[in-house]
Amino acid sequence: MKYIVFPTEKLDEIPQEMLDELHLTPRKSVDGTQVIMKIVHYEALFPSIMTLPLLDEKEKTENPIYPYPTYEGEELNTLLSGPDWSSDESII
Structure with missing residues (x-):
């Protein structure tokens, strides 16, 4: 499963x-x-924020390009276990 990280201000628009x-x-x-x-x-x-890449004749892909970083697999696990996404404070 692929995830995207983006500024909270964007979510506030919804x-x-x-x-x-x-x-x-x-x-x-x-x-x-x-x-x-x-x-x-x-x-x-x-x-409407996603765009498809411009391709030359050799490349054939329909993967959209996102304006923010995307993560999946081990890269996602590393991100979520980092200090920006996990708190050291214990939940009571």
Whole structure:
């Protein structure tokens, strides 16, 4: 599963009713400045932000280009275990 990290300000543009309708509770970074969510949810909220790359005749791909970094697999695990996404404070 692929995830995207983007500024919280972008998420603030989306009405809470829309997030509720899609049953989304996006995860924010420890400092609250970034949000991480599944690509499929990002595409549902921001369909016009994605672009397809310009290709020459040899390349054939339909993978969109996102304006923010995407993560999956071990790279995602490393990100989420880092200080920006996990707090050292214990939850009581």
